Amino acid sequence: MVSARQLYEALTAQLNAAGIPDAAFDVRCMLEQMAERPFPQLMLSDSLTQEQADKLCEMAEERQKGHPLQYLLGEWEFYGLRMFVGEGVLIPRPDTETLVDAALEFCKTLRNPQIADLCSGSGCIPIALKANLPQAHVHAVEWSEQALGYLRRNAAYHNSDVEIHHADVLDERFARQFSGLDLIVSNPPYLTAQDMQNLQTEVQFEPEMALLGGEDGLHFYREITKIWKHSLKNGGMLAFEVGIGQSQAVRKILEEHQFTDIRIIPDLAGVERVAAGRKIF
Numbered sequence: 001m002v003s004a005r006q007l008y009e010a011l012t013a014q015l016n017a018a019g020i021p022d023a024a025f026d027v028r029c030m031l032e033q034m035a036e037r038p039f040p041q042l043m044l045s046d047s048l049t050q051e052q053a054d055k056l057c058e059m060a061e062e063r064q065k066g067h068p069l070q071y072l073l074g075e076w077e078f079y080g081l082r083m084f085v086g087e088g089v090l091i092p093r094p095d096t097e098t099l100v101d102a103a104l105e106f107c108k109t110l111r112n113p114q115i116a117d118l119c120s121g122s123g124c125i126p127i128a129l130k131a132n133l134p135q136a137h138v139h140a141v142e143w144s145e146q147a148l149g150y151l152r153r154n155a156a157y158h159n160s161d162v163e164i165h166h167a168d169v170l171d172e173r174f175a176r177q178f179s180g181l182d183l184i185v186s187n188p189p190y191l192t193a194q195d196m197q198n199l200q201t202e203v204q205f206e207p208e209m210a211l212l213g214g215e216d217g218l219h220f221y222r223e224i225t226k227i228w229k230h231s232l233k234n235g236g237m238l239a240f241e242v243g244i245g246q247s248q249a250v251r252k253i254l255e256e257h258q259f260t261d262i263r264i265i266p267d268l269a270g271v272e273r274v275a276a277g278r279k280i281f
Contacts, residue, residue, distance in 0.1 A: 001047035001048065001049060001050070002047055002048050002049075002050060002052075002053040003047055004031065004035065004042040004043065004046045004047055004048055005042075005043050007031070007048065007053055007056065008027055008028070008031055008042075008043070011027045011030075011056065011057070011060045012024045012027045014060060014064065015027065015060060015063060015064060018064045020063060020064060026063055026069050027060065029069060029073060030056055030059050030060065030063075030069075030072065030073065031056065033073055034048065034052050034055060034056050034059075035048055035052065059072050066201035066204070066205070067205060068091060068203075068205055070085050070091045070092075071085065071086055071087055071091070071205065074086055076091060076092055077092075078092035078096070078097070078122075078124040078128060079097050079100055079124070079128035079131075079132075081124070081127060081128060081131060081158060082157070083122050083123070083124050083127075083150075083154050084122070084150055084153050084154055084157065085122055085150060086150065087146075087205065087207075088144065088146025088147060088149075088150075088207055089121050089122045089144075089146060089147040089150045089207065090121045090122065090147070090207065092122060092124040094267075094268070095241070095267050095269075095271070095273055096124065096125065096187050096241055097128075097267075098241070098265060098266075098267040098268070098273045098274050099125065099185055099187060099239060099240075099241045099273070099274050100125060100128050100129060100132075101265075102239050102263075102265050102274050102276055103115070103125075103129055103183060103185050103239060104129070104132055104133065106183060106237050106239070106276075107129075107133055107136065107182070107183060110136075110182055111135065112135050112136065112137065113133060113135075113136045113137075113182040113183060114136070114137050114180060114181045114182050114183075114233075115129060115133075115136050115137065115138045115139065115181065115182065115183045115184070115185065116138075116139040116141065116178060116181050116183075116184050116185075116228075116231070117129070117138065117139065117140050117141065117184075117185050117186065118141050118169040118184065118185070118186040118188065118224060118228070119141070119142065119143075119169055119186050119187060119188045119189070119220070120140040120141055120142040120147075120151055120164075121142060121144075121147045121150070121151065121187075122147065122150045122151060122154055123140055123142075123150065123151035123152075123154045123155055123160075123162065123164075124154070125185060125187060126138045126139070126140040126160075126162045127140075127154055127155060127158055127160045127162060129185075130160045130161070130162050131158065131160065137163070138162045138163065139162070139163045139165060139178070140155075140162045140163065140164050140165065141165045141167055141169050141174075142164070142165070142166065142167075143166070143167065143168045143169070144207065145166075146207070147207070148164070148166055151164060152164060169186070169188075169220075169224060169227075169228075170220075170223050170224070170227065172227050175227045175228050175230070175231055176230070176231075178228075178231040179230075179231055179233075180231075180233045181231050181232050181233060181236055182232075182233060182236050182237070183232075183236060183237050183238075183239070184224075184228055184231065184232060184236070184237070184238045184239070185238075185239045185240075186220070186224055186239075186240055186241070187240070187241035188220035188221065188224060188240065188241075189219075189220055190217045190218070190220065190221070190241075190242060190243040190246060191217055191243065192214075192215065192216055192217040193214075193215050217243060217246060218246070218249055218250070218253070221240060221242075221246075221249075221250050221253050222253055224238075224240075225238065225253050225254060225257050225259075226257065229257055229259075229279060232279045233279070234279060234280060234281070235278060235279065235280060236278070236279050237276055237277065237278050237279070238254070238259065238276065238277055238279065239274060239275070239276035239277075240274065240275050240276070241273060241274060242272065242273065242274065242275050244271055244272075246275075247264045247272035247273075247275050248264075250275040251264060251275055251277075254275065254277040255277075258279075258281045259277030259278060259279060260277065260278050260280050260281075261277060261278040261280070262275065262276065262277040262278075263275075263276050263277075
């Protein structure tokens with residue numbers, strides 16, 4: 001048996017020495033998952049088997065190489081829900097919860113809202129929306145085969161009846177199948193070509209197709225707005241997550257397509273994170 005406390009201290013020192021930020025937090029998460037017990041309990045007197053200790057050391061070595069903690073754990077929390085993640089799918093981030101908040105606020109007076117989430121990835125957004133709006137009909141659209149596997153797994157895990165579509169959100173023929181939507185939400189790829197050259201080590205492990213939004217990062221905003229505005233009912237809302245410094249550019253795109261009542265919503269850190277507009281034309 002191996003002391004949990006000694007292992008925690010040794011692996012934290014190892015990751016700190018490698019320059020991994022929040023090393024203690026990372027080791028704590030890995031330790032709790034491996035032992036299936038809360039951290040305070042582990043620190044009192046618990047020990048791990050040699051097999052558990054060996055596996056934990058392997059995880060720490062991968063983390064030291066820059067592999068994202070979320071991929072090593074195989075899951076992450078989003079909007080209070082457990083989401084399975086791994087290579088090939090974008091990691092759910094707290095910033096994106098701002099988009100869910102905006103969507104729920106818009107839908108609170110609607111009886112049976114019709115919603116489409118575009119570029120769904122792991123399914124964190126549509127599954128969170130469905131969990132909080134059980135009366136809604138929620139569509140989830142994703143093109144990547146790898147991400148689709150996680151989307152389906154997460155929907156099954158949460159017993160969520162989101163309607164999953166394996167399709168390209170930029171396919172106009174596909175978009176024309178939808179009409180009368182109350183709400184369209186999307187966290188599209190929005191990094192610029194320059195951003196892609198300066199990614200943090202951890203982000204380099206995430207799929208490029210979920211990150212790169214064209215040379216200026218705005219390609220998906222332009223195309224989704226142009227293609228999908230026809231699928232919204234009059235009075236419906238289109239809401240995007242946006243990258244740092246993109247909110248005014250996305251506002252302009254919405255204005256060019258005659259959207260009104262445009263709102264820019266900050267996340268908890270004060271960063272302008274959501275751009276949303278109403279279709280009234």
